[in-house]
Amino acid sequence: MAKRLEGKIAVIIGAGQTPGETIGNGRAMSVLFAREGAKVMLVDRSFEAAEETRAQIEKEGGEAVSFKADATHIEDCEKVVEKCMALFGRMDVFVYNIGTGDASNSLGMPPKRWDTVFDINLKGLYYMYRFVIPVMKEQGGGALINTSSIAAISSTPMLAYRASKAGMNALTQSVAVNYARHGIRANAIMPGLMNTPMAIDGISKATGVDKNELIKQREGRVPLKGGMGSAWDVAYAALFLASDEAKFISGVLLPVDGAQSARVG
Numbered sequence: 001m002a003k004r005l006e007g008k009i010a011v012i013i014g015a016g017q018t019p020g021e022t023i024g025n026g027r028a029m030s031v032l033f034a035r036e037g038a039k040v041m042l043v044d045r046s047f048e049a050a051e052e053t054r055a056q057i058e059k060e061g062g063e064a065v066s067f068k069a070d071a072t073h074i075e076d077c078e079k080v081v082e083k084c085m086a087l088f089g090r091m092d093v094f095v096y097n098i099g100t101g102d103a104s105n106s107l108g109m110p111p112k113r114w115d116t117v118f119d120i121n122l123k124g125l126y127y128m129y130r131f132v133i134p135v136m137k138e139q140g141g142g143a144l145i146n147t148s149s150i151a152a153i154s155s156t157p158m159l160a161y162r163a164s165k166a167g168m169n170a171l172t173q174s175v176a177v178n179y180a181r182h183g184i185r186a187n188a189i190m191p192g193l194m195n196t197p198m199a200i201d202g203i204s205k206a207t208g209v210d211k212n213e214l215i216k217q218r219e220g221r222v223p224l225k226g227g228m229g230s231a232w233d234v235a236y237a238a239l240f241l242a243s244d245e246a247k248f249i250s251g252v253l254l255p256v257d258g259a260q261s262a263r264v265g
């Protein structure tokens with residue numbers, strides 16, 4: 001049976017991960033895409049983190065290259081696309097996975113931090129699209145996937161995080177409509193409470209809440225039996241959206257959240 005991404009070139013921004021015990025969304029997507037036959041360009045501002053992902057892919061017999069770039073720098077974004085074209089001559093799938101939160105949870109957060117949240121979560125995406133979309137237009141199509149969050153549609157106290165992810169959702173849908181005639185599909189995944197290093201190790205470190213206690217609290221907030229999801233749940237959703245199985249799906253904001261965002265009251 002053919003692999004689901006056989007012959008495709010995929011670029012993943014944020015393909016490394018925050019150190020921790022579990023696997024992160026970007027790494028899980030990268031590994032899964034390679035298992036399904038894609039050649040994956042692993043982009044991360046931490047070259048070491050991208051290289052760890054590459055090692056995992058190559059151990060399984062997959063193909064990947066690492067590339068160091070910071071998506072908040074427009075020159076780096078241009079270089080990502082130039083490198084991909086030089087290596088592979090095309091780009092079928094582009095995933096913007098990076099994101100950062102505002103742990104201070106209030107308007108009192110330092111304005112610099114607000115800017116950082118927006119730079120990483122939204123401006124970098126705009127920068128990348130300036131170079132990615134012309135390539136996809138020229139080749140007659142492509143699949144764009146963004147890692148958003150159900151925070152975008154919830155009443156989270158993380159004000160900058162929510163606003164930036166809501167902006168990402170809006171940009172996803174605008175691009176889906178405005179470039180549809182060029183065969184470009186754009187979709188976003190909205191993960192809910194996931195057991196990833198960024199969420200568990202990151203939030204535990206930022207808030208001082210014990211890791212096991214944090215896991216227990218988060219498990220209890222997910223309606224679906226089994227508690228939190230894992231990065232593999234996000235990766236399988238991304239795999240579907242990246243594949244030709246989703247060729248008529250564009251402009252979708254897909255929750256991967258165990259029914260959390262469907263619960264009202």
Ligand SMILES: NC(=O)c1ccc[n+]([C@@H]2O[C@H](COP(=O)([O-])OP(=O)(O)OC[C@H]3O[C@@H](n4cnc5c(N)ncnc54)[C@H](O)[C@@H]3O)[C@@H](O)[C@H]2O)c1
Pocket residue numbers: 013014015016017018023024025026027043044045046049050069070071072097098099100120124147148149150190191192193194195196197198199231
């Ligand atoms: N884990 C959750 O519970 C959860 C829930 C909802 C949404 N999300 C979203 O998932 C995404 C992150 O998932 P992950 O598990 O892969 O995170 P992660 O933090 O483990 O990995 C992200 C990678 O991105 C890299 N990175 C950060 N800023 C960068 C930049 N400016 N340029 C290039 N690389 C950069 C980091 O070095 C890291 O290797 C984010 O968009 C986040 O908002 C996560």
